[in-house]
Amino acid sequence: MQTIYEKPKTLIDTSTHFCPGCGHGIVLRLIAEIIDAWGIRGKTIGLAPVGCAVLAYNYLDIDMCEAAHGRPPAVATGIKRVHPDNIVFAYQGDGDLAAIGTAEIIHAANRGENITFIFVNNAVYGMTNGQMAPTTLPGQRTATTPAGRDSANYGYPIRICELLAVLDGTSYIERVSLSSPENIRKTKKALEKGFTTQLEKKGFSLIEILSPCPIYWRMDANESMKYIDEDMTRIFPLGVVKDWTQKN
Amino acid sequence: MLTGNAAAAWGVRLANVDYIPAFPVTPQTEIIETLSKWINDGVMDAKFVTMDSEHSMITAAGAASATGARVFTATSSQGLVYGFEMLYTIAGWRVPLVMINVSRGLSSPITLEPDHNDILATRDTGFIQIHCEVCQEVMDSILIAYRLAEDERILLPVLVNMDGFHLSFTREPVELPIIEQVRKFLPAYKPNHAFFKASQPMAQGVAVLGGYAYSYFKYQMHLASKKAIEVYREVSEEFAELFGRTYNTVETYMADDAECLLIMTNSFTTMGKAAIERARARNIKAGLLRLRLVRPFPEADIIRFVKRAKAVAVLDQNISIGKGGIIYSDVASTLYNEKEKPVLLSFISGLGGKNISIEEFEFIFDSLVKAVDKGEISPPQLLYTEAELIEINRLKNIVGKEKHYKFESGD
Ligand SMILES: Cc1ncc(C[n+]2csc(CCOP(=O)(O)OP(=O)(O)O)c2C)c(N)n1
Ligand code: SF4
Ligand SMILES: [Mg+2]
Numbered sequence: 270m271q272t273i274y275e276k277p278k279t280l281i282d283t284s285t286h287f288c289p290g291c292g293h294g295i296v297l298r299l300i301a302e303i304i305d306a307w308g309i310r311g312k313t314i315g316l317a318p319v320g321c322a323v324l325a326y327n328y329l330d331i332d333m334c335e336a337a338h339g340r341p342p343a344v345a346t347g348i349k350r351v352h353p354d355n356i357v358f359a360y361q362g363d364g365d366l367a368a369i370g371t372a373e374i375i376h377a378a379n380r381g382e383n384i385t386f387i388f389v390n391n392a393v394y395g396m397t398n399g400q401m402a403p404t405t406l407p408g409q410r411t412a413t414t415p416a417g418r419d420s421a422n423y424g425y426p427i428r429i430c431e432l433l434a435v436l437d438g439t440s441y442i443e444r445v446s447l448s449s450p451e452n453i454r455k456t457k458k459a460l461e462k463g464f465t466t467q468l469e470k471k472g473f474s475l476i477e478i479l480s481p482c483p484i485y486w487r488m489d490a491n492e493s494m495k496y497i498d499e500d501m502t503r504i505f506p507l508g509v510v511k512d513w514t515q516k517n
Numbered sequence: 518m519l520t521g522n523a524a525a526a527w528g529v530r531l532a533n534v535d536y537i538p539a540f541p542v543t544p545q546t547e548i549i550e551t552l553s554k555w556i557n558d559g560v561m562d563a564k565f566v567t568m569d570s571e572h573s574m575i576t577a578a579g580a581a582s583a584t585g586a587r588v589f590t591a592t593s594s595q596g597l598v599y600g601f602e603m604l605y606t607i608a609g610w611r612v613p614l615v616m617i618n619v620s621r622g623l624s625s626p627i628t629l630e631p632d633h634n635d636i637l638a639t640r641d642t643g644f645i646q647i648h649c650e651v652c653q654e655v656m657d658s659i660l661i662a663y664r665l666a667e668d669e670r671i672l673l674p675v676l677v678n679m680d681g682f683h684l685s686f687t688r689e690p691v692e693l694p695i696i697e698q699v700r701k702f703l704p705a706y707k708p709n710h711a712f713f714k715a716s717q718p719m720a721q722g723v724a725v726l727g728g729y730a731y732s733y734f735k736y737q738m739h740l741a742s743k744k745a746i747e748v749y750r751e752v753s754e755e756f757a758e759l760f761g762r763t764y765n766t767v768e769t770y771m772a773d774d775a776e777c778l779l780i781m782t783n784s785f786t787t788m789g790k791a792a793i794e795r796a797r798a799r800n801i802k803a804g805l806l807r808l809r810l811v812r813p814f815p816e817a818d819i820i821r822f823v824k825r826a827k828a829v830a831v832l833d834q835n836i837s838i839g840k841g842g843i844i845y846s847d848v849a850s851t852l853y854n855e856k857e858k859p860v861l862l863s864f865i866s867g868l869g870g871k872n873i874s875i876e877e878f879e880f881i882f883d884s885l886v887k888a889v890d891k892g893e894i895s896p897p898q899l900l901y902t903e904a905e906l907i908e909i910n911r912l913k914n915i916v917g918k919e920k921h922y923k924f925e926s927g928d
Contacts, residue, residue: 337624
């Protein structure tokens with residue numbers, strides 16, 4: 270008999286703390302699959318954020334470091350600058366990266382840090398019970414916008430990919446989603462490209478992943494996938510925003 | 518029945534605040550969520566906006582306060598220290614911001630449960646600090662806080678503190694006051710000191726060059742804070758007359774004839790009071806003193822009670838690494854120049870929400886009795902129970918660290 274599918278070795282055999290239908294588990298699995306396939310378990314260092322993925326080190330069997338809320342880009346910089354031959358990635362939520370950590374991601378991008386950033390955008394602060402994040406969609410109901418986000422008072426969703434793409438320090442930026450098996454395969458490709466960018470020493474890469482948070486979107490898992498396709502992608506269009514391989 | 522967080526939100530609602538910048542952090546978030554819901558439902562008239570971090574949140578709060586608005590904000594732990602820079606700045610502006618901190622141990626290691634290293638890290642900023650034991654006190658303290666902060670003799674911001682989980686998420690009966698009485702106690706804020714009116718240009722937050730001017734401003738803040746003790750007494754008397762609840766700078770429990778006195782702060786004091794009753798049942802003349810006002814430090818009131826005792830223990834739920842208990846140091850320096858003073862023992866427990874067990878309290882009182890009867894002074898110590906040490910050793914086994922601690926009572 271031939272094994273055609275198995276749990277990645279990099280994924281620790283444990284039960285998950287994520288809610289049913291959450292996207293974080295999918296992203297962590299994709300990372301584990303790539304690490305296994307590329308045989309880079311011994312040289313990869315991951316940064317866990319403060320957010321629902323805070324326990325990422327309980328799932329990925331690699332060197333990991335936990336960073337304070339919003340600080341993964343600085344921690345990753347410190348690590349990568351003294352260990353340039355290691356593969357360093359930072360895993361961040363939209364609160365972590367696009368609210369309290371905005372300044373740090375902009376400057377990591379501007380310095381062209383040769384690091385891969387995995388940006389899981391679920392349009393809320395999941396861990397603290399679903400308050401509005403800067404990425405929350407207009408009209409979206411959250412714990413701090415019970416009537417829906419009113420942009421006149423609470424501002425507009427921040428498009429991190431487009432914002433960072435204008436900086437000369439960035440090399441590869443793409444937005445993907447987890448809304449279907451096909452999109453998950455594209456997400457994996459994008460992650461591979463992010464790691465390739467780093468291995469080729471091409472500098473800053475960021476993959477934004479639109480990810481479901483059924484609990485705080487007040488939906489079931491299926492509705493969440495539909496919400497990504499029909500509502501989220503209207504504000505956050507999928508696709509490559511910047512790609513060093515396509516420069517002439 | 519209200520949680521500590523809901524009681525805090527009620528205090529803010531009753532205080533009729535104008536503006537609330539917010540940012541979520543456990544275990545404080547229920548406060549801002551409750552306020553945002555009330556504002557959305559139209560039962561509260563205030564401006565609410567979520568900011569990108571506590572640094573901006575505290576900054577915006579202070580800035581709005583400097584324009585003459587009544588402002589509130591809330592945070593906890595990592596959030597408080599993330600906005601730390603601005604605490605000094607805002608206190609220096611001498612503006613009457615009232616803020617709540619819901620205590621939670623500081624990272625790292627990461628924890629969600631309470632101790633007081635977060636709030637005590639801010640003790641030198643210039644913020645007045647009121648620490649609460651029960652939910653009712655949280656609500657009442659917010660009203661008192663605005664009175665203090667807005668008093669022309671003080672003009673310093675105030676931090677009200679409560680323990681995360683143990684108070685923030687515990688439901689207790691809370692009596693809501695009649696709104697007319699609240700208005701009488703806390704009328705609308707009329708700023709004479711810091712405000713923006715187009716007709717009277719004012720430069721705020723300016724620089725001073727030269728240490729002499731800088732020293733002058735710092736000393737003014739210090740004097741204002743010291744003065745706050747007297748003003749606090751006035752205000753709390755007025756509060757007691759109107760609402761029937763008395764809040765002295767320190768609260769005492771069976772302290773009048775106590776030979777062995779225990780000093781604590783915040784919600785674990787309730788366990789301390791139960792321990793006093795158990796000690797009394799063992800014929801120990803035990804009593805307790807809880808600090809409500811922590812900045813300014815109510816030295817005269819502490820001296821008054823402490824001097825009556827023969828031995829005093831300070832139970833700190835914080836640790837100044839390399840020195841020891843922070844409240845212990847403050848109490849010790851308060852007593853140093855007194856001619857007659859009791860022995861003063863230092864204990865630390867309850868870090869990161871660790872329970873303070875019956876055995877630990879017993880150990881403290883046994884140590885106090887030993888100090889009184891035999892003159893044996895125990896050194897400062899961090900308390901653990903035997904079961905907790907066994908668990909630590911089990912965890913050390915898992916990670917392959919062989920060296921174990923042996924349990925000696927009160928180690
Ligand atoms: C300085 C500081 N402020 C606030 C918090 C509280 N906090 C923890 S997680 C979080 C938001 C996480 O949201 P996000 O990054 O989007 O991750 P998600 O849980 O949605 O995956 C916040 C505000 C904190 N830990 N530290
Ligand atoms: S709250 Fe949302 S992001 Fe967090 S684990 Fe649950 S579904 Fe996932
Ligand atoms: Mg999020």
